[in-house]
Structures are given as C-alpha cells and as structure tokens.
Amino acid sequence: MLAKTVPPLLAQAIHPQAQACAACPVRDTALFGVLGQGSIRHIYAGIDSLALAAEARVYARGEPGTAVYTVRAGIVRFQRVTGGGERRIVRLAGRGDLLGPEALLQQPYADEAVACTAVQLCRIPVNLIDRLAQADPGLNQELMRRWQRALEQAGAWAVELSSGVARQRVLKLLAELARLADGSAEIWLPRREDIGAMLGLTVETASRMVSQLRREGVMTSLSRRCAALDTAALAAALRAG
Amino acid sequence: MLAKTVPPLLAQAIHPQAQACAACPVRDTALFGVLGQGSIRHIYAGIDSLALAAEARVYARGEPGTAVYTVRAGIVRFQRVTGGGERRIVRLAGRGDLLGPEALLQQPYADEAVACTAVQLCRIPVNLIDRLAQADPGLNQELMRRWQRALEQAGAWAVELSSGVARQRVLKLLAELARLADGSAEIWLPRREDIGAMLGLTVETASRMVSQLRREGVMTSLSRRCAALDTAALAAALRAG
DNA sequence: CGAGCCGTTGAGGGGATTCAAGCTCAGTGG
DNA sequence: CCACTGAGCTTGAATCCCCTCAACGGCTCG
Numbered sequence: 001m002l003a004k005t006v007p008p009l010l011a012q013a014i015h016p017q018a019q020a021c022a023a024c025p026v027r028d029t030a031l032f033g034v035l036g037q038g039s040i041r042h043i044y045a046g047i048d049s050l051a052l053a054a055e056a057r058v059y060a061r062g063e064p065g066t067a068v069y070t071v072r073a074g075i076v077r078f079q080r081v082t083g084g085g086e087r088r089i090v091r092l093a094g095r096g097d098l099l100g101p102e103a104l105l106q107q108p109y110a111d112e113a114v115a116c117t118a119v120q121l122c123r124i125p126v127n128l129i130d131r132l133a134q135a136d137p138g139l140n141q142e143l144m145r146r147w148q149r150a151l152e153q154a155g156a157w158a159v160e161l162s163s164g165v166a167r168q169r170v171l172k173l174l175a176e177l178a179r180l181a182d183g184s185a186e187i188w189l190p191r192r193e194d195i196g197a198m199l200g201l202t203v204e205t206a207s208r209m210v211s212q213l214r215r216e217g218v219m220t221s222l223s224r225r226c227a228a229l230d231t232a233a234l235a236a237a238l239r240a241g
Numbered sequence: 242m243l244a245k246t247v248p249p250l251l252a253q254a255i256h257p258q259a260q261a262c263a264a265c266p267v268r269d270t271a272l273f274g275v276l277g278q279g280s281i282r283h284i285y286a287g288i289d290s291l292a293l294a295a296e297a298r299v300y301a302r303g304e305p306g307t308a309v310y311t312v313r314a315g316i317v318r319f320q321r322v323t324g325g326g327e328r329r330i331v332r333l334a335g336r337g338d339l340l341g342p343e344a345l346l347q348q349p350y351a352d353e354a355v356a357c358t359a360v361q362l363c364r365i366p367v368n369l370i371d372r373l374a375q376a377d378p379g380l381n382q383e384l385m386r387r388w389q390r391a392l393e394q395a396g397a398w399a400v401e402l403s404s405g406v407a408r409q410r411v412l413k414l415l416a417e418l419a420r421l422a423d424g425s426a427e428i429w430l431p432r433r434e435d436i437g438a439m440l441g442l443t444v445e446t447a448s449r450m451v452s453q454l455r456r457e458g459v460m461t462s463l464s465r466r467c468a469a470l471d472t473a474a475l476a477a478a479l480r481a482g
Numbered sequence: 483c484g485a486g487c488c489g490t491t492g493a494g495g496g497g498a499t500t501c502a503a504g505c506t507c508a509g510t511g512g
Numbered sequence: 513c514c515a516c517t518g519a520g521c522t523t524g525a526a527t528c529c530c531c532t533c534a535a536c537g538g539c540t541c542g
Binding site: 154 | 319323331343345348351352381386389391392393395396397399404405409413441479482
C-alpha cells in the first residue's frame, strides 16, 4: 500500500514522518489531503503525533498559538466561559477536523479545546504550514474551506441545539453524536454536565431527558460513556416534535 | 475582456471606481484595506455600489454565490431556518464586515442575508477577488482573518445570547447593538419578532422585556426602530445579573 | 375607513430550574 | 475483603420563568 502511493526508489530518501503522513488513514479528509506528493515530501519534521486521555486540554483560550492540530481519532470540544461565568460548549470536532487555525494568523486561540474521548492528534507547527503554503497555494484554499466549514457548523450547532424544548434538543444532540461516530449506532455519551453545557440546560434536566429516552428505548447504555442508538426510533422521535 | 470594459487609453490613468475605492471611508477596515495603492488601481471594474432598504434580501441560503459584499453602512442579519421550521438569526454584520465569503470557494451561500436597516453595500464579483489575490497575496491572509473573526463572533453570539434568563439576554443584545452603532447611545432597535429570533424567545417575551427596560429607564424609544440607551444603567443592569 | 401588521399587556398552564435527597460505582486505604 | 469516600447520576417536590392563547390599541396603507 505504501508502494502504491510512494515510488519505492524515493521511499529511502523520504523522511519517515513524510511516509507516515502519506500513509495516514485520514489524509484525504484532513488538511494535507490537498497536498501533492511533491509537497508531502516536505513534511520532514516538526509534526508530532500525540495521544490524549479524555478530559485532557489541547489548548486554552487566549494562549498564544504556535500550532494547529488535526484530529485522527476521537472527539474534541470547543468551549468558552460566558460573561456570567458559566461554561458553554460551542461545537465539537471529530476525525479529520482542524483545531486552532487562528494560530496561523498569529492570534491566540479563540476557544478552549478539550478532549471528550481519548483522542489522537497531529500537532502541526505554524511555521511548517506557512512554508508549505508558499510552495503549494492549494493549501491556502483548503484552509479557507475549513474555516468556512467551521463557520457553517457553528451556525448549525447554535441554531439547532439551542432552541426548542429540552427533549428535542437532546434528540438533535444524539443525532449529531451519531454523525460524529460516522453514522455508527454506538455513540460517545457525554457527561450530563457537558450535555447541559452544549444545550443550555441544567444537569438535572439533561439527566431527566437521557433517562426518559433510555426508558423509551431510543438509546441503551453500553457503558458509562457509551450508548447504542435505535436510529429508527430516534428519527421517529425527532419527527414527532 | 479588459479591453472591452476599459478603453486602452484610460487603462493607464486611474479608473473612477479605483478613485472611489481609494477614498472609501471604510477602506481601512474593509476587505481592501490591505491592498496597496498598486493593487487598488486594479479595481477598475465590476464593483457595484448598492443601496438596499430595510428588510431587503441580499442573498438567499443555497443560492450560487457569484459575489461577496462589504457593508459600508447599516446592519445586515444572517438567518437560517431550523429543522423544525422556525427562523433563527445567527449573527449580525455591521460597517466594514464582509458578507458571503463562501462564494469565493464556489460554494452556495450558507445563510440568508437580509438588511436590518437601510444599508449601503459594495458588491464585489468573485473573479475580481480571485484576480486581485493572485497579484497581492496579502488579500488571502486578510480573507482568512475575516473568516476567523466571523467564527469568533458566531461563537460569542451563540454563547452570550442564547443562555441565561430572558432579561439578561435582551440586555446583552442591547450591548451588542451599541457595539454595532460604534458605541453610540442611539441604536437600531429590532422588531420584536427579530429580537425573538436572535435570542430564542417568543415575540411576547421580547416585547415584555423591552417594555420593562424602557420603564426602568435603561432605554428610551426615539422612533419606531431607534432607541437611546442609558449606557451606565445598561452596564449596571448587566452586572446585577 | 376598514384591513392588517406590529406592539403591548393579561391570565393560565407547562416546562425548566432550584433545592434536596438518595443512588451507583470506581478508587482508596485500613 | 470491605467499609469509606467522593464524584457523577437519578429522582422528587416546589417554585419560577417563559410560552401559549387571547384581547386590545396604535399605526400605516390601500
């Protein structure tokens, strides 16, 4: 498979990290998907692969940004504290998503990014992106596309998950979590407090809704942080309003 | 195509539109603020100045995007319809803001853009931006900055204006409207239905809150769509929680 | 002048919050 | 091994805030 994407003779001359990136399972969906083989070869250093446990912080809001991150596996949340002092989750990032592009503009990180599940990230230094972008203008285009997608998703998140009655919001959140699990019926189930922070509800209300949906058979708890959805029942409940 | 739109002899002189742009009052805050005089001279055609009445639509969601718009004066809202069929306002744009950058990525407009007040816009065709960006790479950087700012504002909007009790949300909205009026105490006061669509409240609740704040002297109606704020009282009310 | 839209206010009901108490479960140390 | 502990989850009861339904007044416009 490596031989298919990279000519064998060149393989010796190519930096190990470049080979790893060329063979990356999320490469086509991630930031470097646009880079040609020529550019991929220039990824010779600076990229770190890191694994974080759930609840580990990737970066803090206001921190000077020196790197962006690509999500290889797991779910990351962007959160912020309101003027009133309460925590709100702005949106989630999943496989292939990019964290912290504001670092490329010499700006501090706009949100706090925290791992929801165990995650695997690629840490890409800002100056590497800068260099690659000079050689391959397609990268800038891809970055803009990602900004636009983030904007679109932020809007959808705000519009869909912060209006309507609590039950409806939780249902929509479950659908979103299924999407993040690539449509699988087994989803990551957030802590009740996090559900509250996503939907603008209290812990108690979040708990009540989850319990109710469990009793109705829309979902089944598999473990503390994992549940199985009955997607048909979920769709029906969403439609029922 | 260049020869068709601009007579050869005039091409060396500065086009009237280029002069207008160079003298634009919002030029330093708007998209073309980064362009040098050299690039500004290339804005010889294609930019239209347009004035829209309140409630006029700039573009619809899903419409193929052929142009971006810069706000010279007035306020524009981005809105969307939820899965449940209700209208929600995602954020507002004011002087110097850019509308519809997704058009630059050959994407349809993500939101519906509607004038809140009478507005003055500059319509900039996508292919003009493309041409300018080739000559002046700083323009791409500036575009990314704008995407990031939009993302930041969308997050702040969602977080601040869709949690807390109704009174608090309306107060925060008033503060935001003051910001859009360049800190002036005279603000544009939205229709009650629009306040509802911004804050996730019903028309009646929005009306009650506005009336209450008027009785408390936080604001005074100057005309149907315009009010004067007592900024000190507003700040105090916000702090009081 | 009637029609219609918008804003306002009231009354009642329902849903979310608040406060409070038990519960499960994993980790800890005796 | 097991009580102990603490964090997270659940559930109940009372309260409160917002929504719903309804009626009315002001204003613009045909």
